[in-house]
């Protein structure tokens with residue numbers, strides 16, 4: 001609680017709350033950093049150490065589905081011991097540690113949020129994985145890393161925050177060795193999304209604005225951006241297949257129920273008044289509820305998928 005309170009301040013809180021009033025695609029890096037400074041502990045509490053969605057079969061455990069989703073990337077990148085790999089936008093390193101353990105590769109986690117990186121370093125040390133991991137503070141649109149320094153790169157639901165996806169993918173292209181593969185999961189709007197339907201538009205805005213996400217592309221736009229950055233595409237496939245869901249926890253879990261939300265609000269408010277929780281914690285938890293509703297509704301309307309798998313490579317000269 002002490003570290004969290006130190007990290008949390010009213011200015012950051014106001015910056016983040018203001019995102020809901022801005023036009024889509026106008027969130028800057030400072031806002032995104034502030035957003036993750038504030039929400040990381042809430043995320044860990046609600047989701048664990050992997051901050052991404054996954055497609056889940058009916059009755060399948062979330063843990064198993066998350067594991068499959070992460071390890072699919074290791075398989076697509078053909079990761080092996082001795083390879084140098086970059087995780088762009090690594091969160092607190094949940095997927096990074098799983099993929100490093102599974103593959104034996106060395107993985108560098110790049111992240112703009114120092115608060116998350118401090119945690120990632122701690123978790124890697126606790127898991128005795130320092131020899132296979134390192135962590136770098138930086139922006140994936142302008143990374144403090146050398147040209148062609150990685151055999152493979154992956155990113156999981158992180159380029160969704162890039163003010164310019166093109167810049168982000170160009171940077172990944174620069175960092176990758178010729179012949180290396182870049183893979184990841186991205187957000188996309190599906191064919192059902194209609195930009196002239198006010199409900200579709202407002203649902204996507206709720207999702208994007210309250211989780212610091214930039215405007216969500218179509219699959220075709222995502223393809224064009226990867227190609228414009230210089231990549232050759234090997235696979236572009238929505239892994240959210242008919243009969244699967246990504247939002248079961250948001251819709252039907254106890255945590256998402258009105259009674260649990262009312263209890264959380266009352267508890268956060270009381271802790272904030274008693275100065276146990278930092279000032280603004282109630283506001284932030286309410287903001288997360290709005291974005292959770294946005295994700296849940298977009299899933300119900302089938303206008304959105306967070307599970308677009310892309311696999312692309314950098315040509316040899």
Ligand SMILES: C[S@@+](CC[C@H](N)C(=O)[O-])C[C@H]1O[C@@H](n2cnc3c(N)ncnc32)[C@H](O)[C@@H]1O
Nearest residue numbers: 050051052089090091111112113139140156158
């Ligand atoms: C949805 S989280 C996903 C984290 C991680 N990939 C996972 O699945 O657990 C997005 C991550 O991208 C990072 N991020 C956002 N913008 C970034 C930027 N410009 N440069 C580097 N990291 C960034 C955030 O700090 C956060 O860790």
